[in-house]
Amino acid sequence: MTPGVGRGAGAPAPRSADVARLSGVSRKTVSRVLNNESYVSGEARRRVLAAAEELGYRLNHAARALASGRTRSIGVVALGTAGYGTASLLVGIERAVRDAGYALRVVNTADGDPEGITGAVESLLDQGVDGVVVSQPIVKGEVPLRVDVPVLFLGAPPAFTATRTLTVGVGARELARAATEHLLDLGHETVHHLAGPRRWYATKDRIEGWRAALAARGAHEPPLLNGDWSAASGYAAGRELASDPSVTALFAAGDEMAIGLIHALREAGRHVPEDISVVGFDGDPVFAHVSPPLTTVRQPFDAAAREGIRLLVHAIEKPDTELPRAGDPPVELVVRGSTAPPPPRRGRTALRTT
Known part of the structure; x- marks a missing residue:
């Protein structure tokens, strides 16, 4: 039996008296076994350890508690x-x-x-x-x-x-909403989102904040993209988006993905922020020193x-x-050089050349 699994929800934690009763020895013998003291027969030690395991009694925890109460x-x-x-x-x-x-x-x-x-x-x-x-x-x-x-x-x-x-919580929904609202406030008609891995709770929270901001403004919700937090996954997403001149704003669920995305956009002749604005997430101070410096939301770790x-x-x-x-x-938006108002509509029909 795995320790602690066998007790039902709400059942009291087993005590040393319970171990003594089940093993047929005194509480003093239980204390000696748990503290690894001598003067205990091999048979008594075996019975105590077996009873402790059956009851889900934490051996090390018990020994420390017997000696000094909480371990701090x-x-x-x-x-x-x-x-x-x-x-x-x-x-x-x-x-x-x-x-x-x-x-x-x-x-x-x-x-x-x-x-x-x-x-x-x-x-x-x-x-x-x-x-x-x-x-x-x-x-x-x-x-x-x-x-x-x-x-x-x-x-x-x-x-x-x-x-x-x-x-x-760390306020991920609110931070994602603030990132999306920043881009909408600049005049972008909608905001694309590069999300994290689907199995992460953080991915779900950031998607919910992005969607809430779009819904509140009546903005169209573009298809979702998923990365894996790495710059390489951001680069792959950027290559996919670069050929679509209607994309003018993107919120990436992580700063590293945002940097990879910007790299791919630049290679394809899309300028940041003149053609596409990009916002990251986390607030890694390193990305204040890239070109352009990354606008991001800072997690309150x-x-x-x-x-x-x-x-x-x-x-x-x-x-x-x-x-x-x-x-x-707290919700902290750090505005830097990777975001700007959208380009004129006539400028979205063709890619720029570097």
């Missing part, structure tokens, strides 16, 4: 990637956890599948963490897991059952991390009290 540590399940967005969010979490006086334990997942997340959470719980942060953005469906500590989900809905679940950890620490330290209200993440 918070575990994070993160996507194992060096991408700007995921890496920046992890840095923000680390800073917020440290400022709250807790230690941080991180487990990376390779591909975001439910089994990978289950293993990551189990690993953190076995280390005795007091709470868990899930900043893993590509889970689909319910993960078969029940956790007996508070869990914070950053930028995604809850994926499994916990003692207390908290959700804090630090603000989201601080707010999320504030709520999580409250849930850990005051489990019987109501959570404080979560603050709204």
Whole structure:
């Protein structure tokens, strides 16, 4: 039996007394086994460990709790990637956890599948963490897991059952809407969208914000394009769009995709922003120094991390009290040189030459 899976939702977490009762030994013997002390027979040790596994009793967590109560540590399940967005969010979490006086334990997942997340959470719980942060953005469906500590989900809905679940968004819908509205405010009739991978929650949020902005203005919704966050996927999309002179504005769901897109447009003789305006997403400061400097919306990584950890620490330290209200993440549009009003209509009938 996988630890923690066998208990029904709402069932109390097993205690050392439950382990002692099932294994037929004293609570002192249970304590000695969990603390890896001597003076315990091999048979008694085997029975205690078997009972603990059957009940879903966290061995390492129990040992630490018996010795000192809470461990003052918070575990994070993160996507194992060096991408700007995921890496920046992890840095923000680390800073917020440290400022709250807790230690941080991180487990990376390779591909975001439910089994990978289950293993990551189990690993953190076995280390005795007091709470868990899930900043893993590509889970689909319910993960078969029940956790007996508070869990914070950053930028995604809850994926499994916990003692207390908290959700804090990064404002992706609002940021995507602001990016699209900026282009419409400049006079573009509509805005094309280069989205991220379909399995990411972030992709869905940004598509929803883009669509909401178009619908509010009565603008036509062009066919959706999908990339994979890389500059190469942006370049491929740019080659596809470059031959269509009716395209005058594009919102890319990531800064790197936006840069690849601009590269392809330039190769095809389309000028940015004179012929096509481009807005990115994330706010990577590197892209203030490309040509043209990239207009983007800046994700509030630090603000989201601080707010999320504030709520999580409250849930850990005051489990019987109501959570404080979560603050709204800021929306920051950074306007640079890659956006401008659309070209005159007569200029859209043919491609420019460099």
